[in-house]
Amino acid sequence: MESQAFQKIYTKLNNITKATVTLNAADVGYDEIATVHGRMAQVVKLMGDEVTLQVFSGTEGIPTNAEVTFMGRPPQLKVSDDLGGRFFNAYGDPIDGGPHVEGEVRDIGSPSVNPVRRKQPSQLIATGIAGIDLNNSLVSGQKIPFFADPDQPYNQVMASVALRAKADKIILGGMGLTNDDYLFFKNIFENAGALDRIVSFVNTTDDPPVERLLVPDMALTAAEYFAVDKNESVLVLLTDMTLFADALSIVSNRMDQIPSKDSMPGSLYSDLARIYEKAVQFPSGGSITIIAVTTLSGGDITHAIPDNTGYITEGQLFLRRDTDIGKVIVDPFRSLSRLKQLVIGKQTREDHPQVMNAAIRLYADAANARTKLENGFDLTDYDERTLEFAKSYSDKLLAIDVNVDTDTMLNISWELFSKHFNKAEVGIKGEFTEKYWQK
C-alpha cells in the first residue's frame, strides 16, 4: 500500500454533472478511488491532466471548491474470519453497529481465474426442493439466477435454498433491498442460528443507487477469500441484479454513452459476465456458487437484462403460481440447470435423467390437454390422465414447500407414472422400467 501520510489536496473542480466531477490533477491512476467533499468517488476517465471522477452517492451540494484527495488505490476490502456474522454497506463499512473488521487488504474486482486451472463442477447441492433437485439440480461452482416477477417470493426461496445447502459460508450481496427485505434476511439468518457463517453486504433502497455497483465485487472479494484462502465452499446470493444493471445504465447515461437495447449500456454482457464468472470450483477444493435474482417486468425475458443474464448463467429458475394446487411451483418448462448433467444419474440414482425427462414430457402433454379443454374440445382418456398426473406432480414434487431427498423424489415420480400411465406412454429405457415400475 502506498503511504497515505502525504496526500495532495485539490480544491478546484472544473465541471460538475449529476454523477461526475472533473478536475485537473497529476499522477492519477485509472480506476483509482478518491474522496470528493468527503464522498467516495472513482476515476472513470483520464484525458491529459483532466480527471473525471464518478461520485457514488451523487453530486448534490458539492461546491466547485470541494476538497478532493486521491487514495492511490482501487476500492478495497479487509478480509479475515471476523467477517462472519457481520453486515456491511457497499463500501465494506459495518452497518450493524459492530467494530471495523481488521484483516488483510484486498483489491476488489480481482482478475479472472485461468480457465485451465478451474475444476469441473461436480458436487451436487441438495436443497430438498424437487423442482430444483429433481429437474434442475444445482452444482457447486454454478451460477444460476431466479427469473422472477417482483411479487414472487424469490427472496424467501433463495434464503431457504441457502440455509439448506451445505455451504461453509453464505455471502449475501443485497442491491436495492427494501428495508423490509433486509430485515427479513437478517431475521431468518439469526433464527437459523447460522449467523457466524453468513456475511452480508447490503445496499438498501435508502442508499444512493450508484453505490450498488460496488456490492457484487465486495461480496465476491469476501467469497474468494473464503474459497481460495480457506478452501471453503461459499454460496453467494445476489439480489436483485436487475437493480444492479439499472445502476449501470444510470452511469452510462450520465457518461453520454450511446445506449444499446432497452437503454442498457453496450457493455452490459461483459459487465454481468465479470460478476457471474466468479462462480468457480477451485482445484484446492474451495468453490464459489452464485445464486442470483433477476426481477422481470411482466415476465418478459427478452428484455436486455434477463436476456444477457441467460446467456451468461448456467441456467435459470422460474417460479410460477399453480392455480390448480394454490401453491408456488418451480416451473419445469422454463427452468433449466445446465450443469445438472454432471451430477444426475451419477451422484443421484441411475434412473434420474430418464425419469426427469419423462415426467416433464408428460407434464407438457397435460399443458396441451389443458389448452384443448380451454378451447372447448373434448378430452381423450389420455388427456384426462395427463391432467390428473400433472396435478399430483405439481403438488407432490414441484411445489416449493417440498423438502425430501432425491431418491424419494424419484420414487414419487415412479408412483405417479405407474398410477396414471402404461409403460409405453412413459417411454423409459426397459431396464429402468423393469426395476422401478410400481405395480
Add this chain to the structure above:
Amino acid sequence: MERKNKTTGKVAGIVANLVTVKVDGPVAQNEICFIYHNDERLMAEVIKVIGVNAYVQVFESTRGVRVGSNVEFEGHMLEVTLGPGILSRNYDGLQNDLDKMDGVFLTRGEYTDPLNREVKWKFKPLAKAGETVSAGSWLGEVVENSIPHRIMVPFKMEKRYEVKSVVDEGEYTVDETIAVVLDEDGKEIPLTMVQKWPVKMPVKVYKHKPRPFKLLETGVRCIDTLNPITEGGTGFIPGPFGTGKTVLQHAISKQAEADIVIIAACGERANEVVEIFTEFPELDDPRTGRKLIERTTIIANTSNMPVAAREASVYTAMTLAEYYRTMGLKVLLMADSTSRWAQALREMSNRLEELPGPDAFPMDLSAVISNFYARAGFVYLPNGETGSITFIGTVSPAGGNLKEPVTESTRKAARCFYGLSQARADSKRYPAIDPIDSYSKYLEYPEVQENLVDVVGEGWLSDVIKAKDILLRGKEAMEQINILGDDSVPMSFHDRFWKSELIDFVILQQDAFDSIDASTPLKRQKYMLAKVLEVADSEFEFAHFEEVSGFFKEVINFFKQMNYSEYESDEFKKHEKSLEELLKERRN
C-alpha cells in the same frame, strides 16, 4: 506491414480499455503496442489514428495505468506463431498458452510462448534441392499427435524461391534451420519450422477454391439427414439461451469427420470450456481410436476475460485453421458465440464514439461477418492436394429474436442455417433444430447431390425430401387439429400428424448424453430413415382417432429402443422384430 525502427509514445488519456497514445513517429492501423505500467507490459492494438494521437484497445484491464506512461509500438499487427505443437494446446484469444501460466488467477501482462521450443520433432524432408517453391510449399513433415504436420515456406514470403538445401531426416527443435532457400537475387534465406502470420489477414496460398461439394458427416441425424453440411461449408446455429447450442456444438466437434478441430470459445462460460478440457482428453476419437484432445486446439476467451481479446480470439482461431488447411487437412472450426464477438465490436465502437448502426452495433458489422465466413472453404493447394475449413458459428440472438443484426448479417454469409427453437427445447425435443425453418443451401448444389448418390446411395435425396414433406404436412395437420378439435377432423389428419411425430422422435430427436444414440453413422441413418419411411408409407386401419396416438407411441417406443441399441446387435434386432410384429397386426 513491418517496420524496423520502433515508434514510441506516451499515454495521453484512458477510458476503460480505450487508451489514447501520443506518438512520436509513424504508426499503422492495427499495429500492436505495449504500454509500460510499473513492471507490467500491457498489450494493445491501434484501432484509430487522429493526428499524433493513436487510439489503442488494451487486451488487459487498465486499472492503475497513468497518463504519461511509456508506450512502444512493435511494427507489426497482431500475429500468431505457427509451427508444430499447436494441437492439444489451450490458448487464450491472443494465443498465449494458458497451461504455461502459473497461479490460479490470470496475471495481467503475462504472455506465454505458444510453442514448445525444447521438444525435438522427427523431421522428414519432402522438398529437394533445386526445386522451385513459394509461400505454403511443403518442405518437410513432422508427425504431430499422429497427424502429418507439413513444414511450409512461410506465408509471408511472397516471391518464388529455389531450394538450396533441406536437412536430412532426423530430430530437430522448431527453431533449428531445416531448409535454406535462395531468392531471385541468390540471397540465402534460412527457414525453421516456425513462422508468424497476422490474424486479420486471410491466408491465400491456395490455387483455387471451388464450391464445397463433399458431405461432412457429423453423426447428428437432423444435420446429416435433413440439412447436411459440406467439407469447407459454412453454417450457423442461432438459438435463444437454453435451447442447446453448446451441447450441439460439442456433439459436432466430438463426432465430425475432421482431421483437426479448433474450438473458439468466444466470450462464453468458463465452465463450458472446462467441460472440454475435462472430457476431450478422456474421449476416444471414433475414427482413429486416439483421444479427441489430440486433434483439438482450444482458444478460450471466457466472458470475463478482457473484451478486446475476445475480438482477437476468433481471428486467432481462423488463422490456425488456415495454417492446417494449407497442410492438406480437413479442419473443423467451431466458434461459440459469434454474437459475443459482435458485442466486443460494439463496445469498442461505442467507446470510439462512432455513429451507431442498428441496435448500437457498428455500421460495418455485416461486412465484418461476411469477410470472416469467407475465410472458410474447400481449397486445392498448388501441389494438387486439397484442404478445407468447415466453419460453424453459433449466434445468441438478443431476446431470441432472429431479426436482430448479428443473426441477419450471419444469415447472409452462412450457407446452412440450424435454427434452434424455443418450443422444441421447452418440450425437451433435443437437438432443438427446427426441422421446417432450417435449411442447407448445399442440398441444392448439383455437385453435392452427386456426392450424396456416391456416399449414401441412389434415392437418398428423394427420401430426404419426402421426410421433410411429411414433417411439414404433419405440422399443418396439427394446426388443423388444434383449431377444429380431435374429433372434427378426418382420421387421416391424425395419421398424418403422427407420421410426422414418428420422424421427429426417431430421426430428429437424438440423445447427446447416451453413448450409442449420441452419434449415428451415415449408414445407420440411411437404414433408419428407410425404415421410418416404410412405416410412413403404410396404410393403417383405425377404428377411432384415439387409437392412432396409442399405436404410434408404441411404434416410436420400439424405434427409440432401436436407437439406444448397438447397430445390428441382437438387441437391436430384437426390438426391430417386435416392431415388425406390431406393424403387421395393424397393416391392412
